[in-house]
Amino acid sequence: MTEAPADPRSDDRALVQAVLANAPGAFTRLVREYQGLCWHIVQRMVRNPEDARELCQDTFLKVHQHLHQYRHESALKSWIGRVAYTVALRHLERKRIAIVDNVLGEDDDLSLLDSIGDGRDLEADCADEEMHGHLLAAIDTLPPLPRTVLTLYHLDELSIPEIAQVTGLAAGTIKSHLFRTRLKLRETLETRLGVPS
Amino acid sequence: MSKHRDIDFFEQPAAAREWQAQEAALHAAREGRAPADAREAAYRRIDAAVRADDAIGLDADFAERLAARAGPVPTAAGTPDTGLEKQLTRLLLAALVIAGLVVALLEGGSWFRADPAAWSVAANPWVLALLACLGASQGAELLRRRLG
Known part of the structure; x- marks a missing residue:
């Protein structure tokens, strides 16, 4: 008998509920699950490992602060990815670094x-x-x-x-x-x- | 400011074919099939190069240290901003109700002595405008729900 595939959305809900309930280790689990995605986004945007490490911390601190506002309208990885992207984007804006050049017409x-x-x-x-x-x-x-x-x-x-x-x-x-x-x-x-x- | 222009793949069949080739190379790589031609081989090399740079430069205990630093997660009920907003909303509603009662007490008598024609919707363009706005707002919301 084959098992039904895990529903990523229900996994998201369970994890978010555990984190909001301050279940022991839940936030650590969330960070471990999405730190790779966060690193890839931030590091590819800023291209500086020291800055990227600090910005990843900032990202997860923002996730920690605003997780109660997450409404499950998108996948959790998209929501966290968006936070990471925005943190990196603001960093580049402060340094006045353009994120695209004059792209081909x-x-x-x-x-x-x-x-x-x-x-x-x-x-x-x-x-x-x-x-x-x-x-x-x-x-x-x-x-x-x-x-x-x-x-x-x-x-x-x-x-x-x-x-x-x-x-x-x-x-x-x-x-x-x-x-x-x-x-x-x-x-x-x-x-x-x-x-x- | 970005000067990026989106490609219209329907209007550019050559670009659409090249996109298909790019995607075919990606799927073939995931499925472990040998490249079909030189173009697919090139795109598979690109895919391999992007995927090769997958090291994560965070410490092994990054998650644990961050969780210890962050502490308990704030919930909606415990968030000070939400509590302040609720209090302000209650104050505002109370002020509106009290103001309405005061106006009714001071001016209510004159409302009953006023010309009944003044109460008619047809005679009062502002009432018509208000009803039109409410109708448009409700209609837009219904349309948004149907389309969304």
Whole structure:
């Protein structure tokens, strides 16, 4: 007999109720469960480990203070992610750091698609480690928002609607950022290999 | 300020195809299938690079130390702001009721001697406006519930 899959929403409710009831260890459990997500969001946004550690603390202190206002309208991870994103965003605003640069317009999207070749076998061309290193460096130079969206989608496996809830941006905007960022990284790979346009 | 413009994938079929290729690469990677072509291989490398940077730079006892620092979680009943808001609301309601009673006591007699025509809705445009606003507000709320 197969077990019914756990309902994440009911798990959220149980955890939130335990935390609000000040059950021993409940808040610690909540922090442990979501500290990874918080770190990924904050660290990808601010890109400074010391600042990221402090901002993660700030995030969970805010969660601690305002958890009674959480109404279960979204998943708990989206709500906590939103707090983390807002904390990181305010940090960047205080430092006057832009979260996106002048992103490609429509014509640039099409020209980038045309310029990228599709016949080169990347698997055969370049040592894995070297290619991997190039990509990590390229990801590191991305503006904060596209880098964070990419991480949330690929590493934390949040859906586009969930990422939209975390960032407060429209789903179409999230999808556009994902598309352009991945296309740009692919162009970086091709450029490294010297693929003629 | 962001100058980002969203892509209309319906109007740009080339972009829509490229998006499909990006997503196909992601799903193939999750399912452990070999890449179908060079383009998919490129996107799988990108996926692998993003997923490789997964270290969490927080101390092992981060959660425990934070919980000890934070203390008990405030609840709605215990939150000072909510209590203050309730008290202020009660004061305001009491003030409105008292003001209404005072006005009724002072002016009530003249209301009964007034021209009955003045009480008619049709003769008083402000009453009509108020009813229209209430109707629009209720209608909007019904529509919001149906659509939302």
